[in-house]
Amino acid sequence: MPDQLFVLDRNSEESLQLQIRRQLVNGILGGSLPPGAAVPSSRKLATQLKVSRITVTQAYQALIDDGFLSSRERSRICVSDRLTLPSHSPFETESPPPSAIATTDFSTHLRRQPTRQANIEKPANWRDYPYPFVTAQVDKALFPITAWRDCSRQALSLNAMADWTEDRLGTDDPFLIEQIRTRLLPARGIHAREDEILVTAGAQNSLFMLTQLFLNKNSLAGVENPGYPDLRNMIELTGSAMRQLEIDDQGLIPDQQLTGCDLLYITPSHQFPTTVTLPIERRRALLDKAERENIIIIEDDYEPELNFIGTPTPAIKSLDQSGRVIYVGSLSKSFFPGLRLGYLVGPAPVIREARALARLMHRHTPTNNQRTMALFLALGHHDALRKRLHRIYKSRWLEITQALEASEIGFHVQPAYGGSSIWVKGPQDLDSNVLRDNALKQGVVLEPGNVYYSGDNQPRSNFRLGYTAIEKKFIGEGIHQLEKATRQSLKQN
The missing domain is CATH 1.10.10.10 (Winged helix-like DNA-binding domain superfamily/Winged helix DNA-binding domain)
Structure with a gap:
């Protein structure tokens, strides 16, 4: 050999x-x-x-x-001499010349081109930088690999495999549905039946299906500004009109700006991207307004467990008496984003249509992952991880907040109760896109803020710093390097 x-x-x-x-x-x-x-x-x-x-x-x-x-x-x-090795295919031909490929102009055939939309971007090799203040990523050292492997082994037992190896034709693992219904939702004040829950391929998948189900060219969708650019892009693909809704230091303002909207998308636990929490009074006012105006509300509750001051505010869905709130939850956002598991909670007729749409897209999310996650929840690993991450992330949140507030640059930190990132307003003359490029040279990864705004007059000095993927011991020096990059950026104006 x-x-x-x-x-x-x-x-x-x-x-x-x-x-x-x-x-x-x-x-x-x-x-x-x-x-x-x-x-x-x-x-x-x-x-x-x-x-x-x-x-x-x-x-x-x-x-x-x-x-x-x-x-x-x-x-x-x-x-093994019984092994059947792949043979030469009778259909193999020589590679076509480059000109045979290049002559097809697909731009005349494509009816939608999502590549032209503005998106959140980060370096693919962000882990190679010493100060990765990236968002929607995690510190892999915190992943409970032993517990996950144990759940995976149990999911691979003969009895368990009999449940998830077959094509479920659009249905979900009842064990996971039960865990969501009895363990996760009550913590947010939500009570739902089995037919009111759908497992999805992450919150992103949930939002895409909802925009497809509720919007068309005759609709008007209200979205927060600044807000989630991916959701904005999804709405654009439906042909629906969009209204950019103002927010302040308490989140969405539930006033006359909502009038005429058919659908409203909101991130009340931690407004995306400013991280402010919508007070209970505004949540009730929002529901009253939606009831009077017949507005459907999509509540994206993407990180409710990361409140470091006080206790989490009840979900808007828990206050809903007429079933007009559709709740989007995630099983992976703050824990392990690559898992891509989430869930929808809404009235049975809505979930039934969403399930039918999911069947056309991917039938159902991988049932082996569903069963592993169900075991992870049932055996208490999820609760243990949540408590551990809450403690670690709170420590990092305090560290980064104090470092920014102590800076002589003049960074303004948006007051918030927690979350997984910090929304920062830099000096007035700062261009956060220039800052991003200079910061990378100092080993610092950040996200410019203009991508979160819609319209022509986008603020340029805001940017976003995540702290879930960077160890606490590197935060102070990372902010020091950010200060250097900021001074350099201001000189370039």
Whole structure:
């Protein structure tokens, strides 16, 4: 067997066992290890790679279980001669010349081009920067990998697999629905039946489906300004008219600006992006206005657990007596964004239509992830993680707030009760896009604020700093480097 087949990366996030398995499979499928070829003994390979013998043994056993290897007499392990390798396809042809591809002008055929819309952007390699004040990302060191693996193993038991391996044709794991209904929603003051809950591929998926269901070219949608640009882009794709709604230091103002709206999107727990919390009085006034004006409300409750001062305010959905509030929740926003699990809560007729739409899009979210998350909730891991992150994020929130307020630059921090980010107003002459570029040179990643505004007169000095992905010990120096970048940016004006 070629020695160059194995190149182990000790710094990789991938385990050594998985690297060995992957490289053996590559060798088998690539033809360098033909059927019947013997592989080194576990002892010999372990010595060659300077790893433990159990690591090699487990890699071999996994490949035996998968049918790539077979065990023979005298404990010899060989490439399975029963393995069917991919053959040359009779349909393969030479690659077409570049001109054959370039002549098609898809711009004349595409009816929608989302790439032209303004979006939140961050460097793909943000983890490589020493001071990543990014939002919607987490510190991977805080992920409870042992607990998640335990839940994953339980989800892979024979009894559990019988529940989630089949195509559910648009239905969700009843175990997860029950956990959402009995463990998550009551904490927000919400009580719902099973037919009033839909599991989605994250809050983003929930919002997209709702805009498709409720809006068309004859609709008027009210959105917060500044607000969530992705939601604004979703509404634009429906052809609906949009009204930009003013907010102040308490959030949305429920006055005459709502008149005429068919649909209202709001982020009351922590207004996106300013993070202010809508007071209970305004929540009630908003419901009264919506009742009189027959407005449907979408409540995006994306991080209700991150309140560091006082207790979270009850969800607007919990105050709703007429069923006009549709609640969007997330199971991954503050914990592990890559999981992409969320849920919708609303009247049964709305959930029924949303479920039918979801079936056309993706049928249902992966049921193995649903079952793993249900176990994660049922066994108390979610509650333990929530409490731990609340403590850690509060400490980081205090650290970054104090560092910004102590700065001589003149940063103004939007007062808030918590959240996962800080909304900052810089000096009047500051352009946050120029600041972003200069900050990157200092190793600082931030988000300029203009993308959150709609209209021509967008404030340029606001920007957003997240603190969920940066360790507390780096925050102070990160703000110091941000000050340097700010001074440089002001000189460029």
